[in-house]
Amino acid sequence: MEERKVALIPHVLFQGMAGPKEYSVLLTDQRTIFVLEKSSKAMVGFMLGGVIGAAIAESVATRRVTDFENMPVENLAMDPKNLAVPHGSIQRLVMKRKVAGASLRIEYTRPDGKRKKLTALVTPRADQLKQQKRQGVRKKEARRAYVRQAKEAFERALSAAAASRAEWRL
């Protein structure tokens, strides 16, 4: 049966060694695929300091643009910079409210049998928050709405078995 795209969460953050990494999350009816959007080099900027440091960090940050509409799911899943988690391998999924949005914790089993945990911050992009603020939506409300939509996206994508292992503490 062909894998079907269900939803796209455009922005989650992972904390990396060199700075935060920004991912999009493509949810299909079989997998959750974290697609790398931007790999920050915030540490570079921190070390250099100032406006120039920030500009350099921004310039050396690796940005990727993905055509989610047209790119086949398999291509995204096979990309080594991305991370695909089959829904059947999910042991536990917890989404918990945080000040900046919600933490998403997924515990799953890799094909080699190793258990893995990943934690991301589900939060809208800063430019999106600014845009909504201009439209009179407070940041807190915008974040909550985003988290609600992300939850709905997971609920639509997860199978009944995987959904039974999900906890929503929002």
Add this chain to the structure above:
Amino acid sequence: MKRYQLLLILGGIVLILGIGMAWSSFDSGRQLETFSIPAGSDWHYYFEVSLPLGGAIQIRFSVLSSGTVDTFVFDATHYGLYAQGGSATPVHSETGSTGDYAVTVPRPGTYYVVFEHGAGFDDVEQRVQTIYRVVGVDPVFLGIGASIAVVGLVLAVSGIRAKRKEVPSAVPPTPSTVKFFEPPRPPG
């Protein structure tokens, strides 16, 4: 790597080098010297320092062996006279087994810090330790550092401008809100 990235990285590195060089022109740091003045009234020990306009030298010394030493700070002309055994006027002089003094010089240039046997200690070898520090702005270092920093800044600003001129990607941007894909329509 794109052109603007190269410009920004290069500009950043050059800027940091320039700022570092300009910063280092303000303070040479402390220097430690340990030396011996051989026995005999003809012997003295000296080191030269380059002092900028309004610069000063701070000197702390201590005789590690025995006795006292006489220490002088001369400008180049008077050091020449002193070395030839003539009458020379120091900018500053001090005597003792230990001492700590600072001299602000009237003109920029090369100065000589001289140590010789104190009265009654000509016939013994004396071991002396001194810590000195040059205070002031080295105009050459400051000028070169500032110039390099300006070059770095220009490169970095060019990089920022080049980035702004970049042609946007043809791929549609990722949506800013959660997007739900249309479910497939049942056949028929």
